[in-house]
Amino acid sequence: MAALVEQAKNTKTDTRNREVLPLPKRANAPSDRAPVLLEPNDEFTGSAMTVPGEPAYAKVMRRRLRTLASLPDRELRPIELLASELFNNCIRHTRSGDPGGEITISVFKLEGRTQVRITDAGPRDGEITVPHLRPLDPDDESGRGLHLVATGASRWGTIHHDDGRTSVWFEVDRIDRNPARPADYAEW
Structure with a gap:
């Protein structure tokens, strides 16, 4: 019994030492709250949020994508993967990854497709960054993110914004479902 009392005393119940991440905030720029439309279409649902440019927020972003997209796992997994790649690129290559940096994630359900846009905080001082496909080097451990997208x-x-920020967006077409078959039916 004394051992249990001693163990209880040694167990931390104080949350002051545990890091608490700030909550995401609503994106305020009108351009962050509207999809990139390649054709006129007034019907869409979507949302945008801004999070600190810290790796821990990739999980928050993926959770938000799952909620907003409300798609079956087989359709959602590619979206999560591509968004994670772009999120990590923002942290690695832009001011978003610096202390106080932020990343805006916008998700839109459009007719027959889902669109995601990841917006960085702009290039670091003295740098010019333009997202582009680089030649693949099999010996290089990086440089595959945009190829994956x-x-x-x-x-x-x-999209290069007037305020210096850059957005990379992508769309993934939804899989047509045959109402006669279950949604998770796969042809072999």
Whole structure:
């Protein structure tokens, strides 16, 4: 019994030492709250949020994508993967990864497709960054993120904002479902 009392005393119940992440905030820029439309279409639902440019927020972003997209896992996994790649690129290559940096994630359900846009905080001082496909080097451990987006997305592109920020967006077409078959039916 004395051992249990001693163990209880040694167990931390104080949360002051545990890091508490701040909550995401609503994106305020109108351009962050509207999809990139390649054709006139007034019908869409979507949302945008801004989070600190810290790796821990990739999980928050993926959770938000799952909630907003409300798609079956087989359709959601590619979206999560591509968004994670772009999120990590923002942290690695832009001011978003610096202390106080932020990343805006916008998700839109459009007719027959889902669009995701990841917006960085702009290039670091003295640097010019433009997201682009680089030649693949099999010996290089990086440089595959945009290739993954280019091959995994139905459409993608970049937007350079007047305030210095850059957005990379992609769309993934939803899988047509035959109402006579279950949604998770796969043909072999």
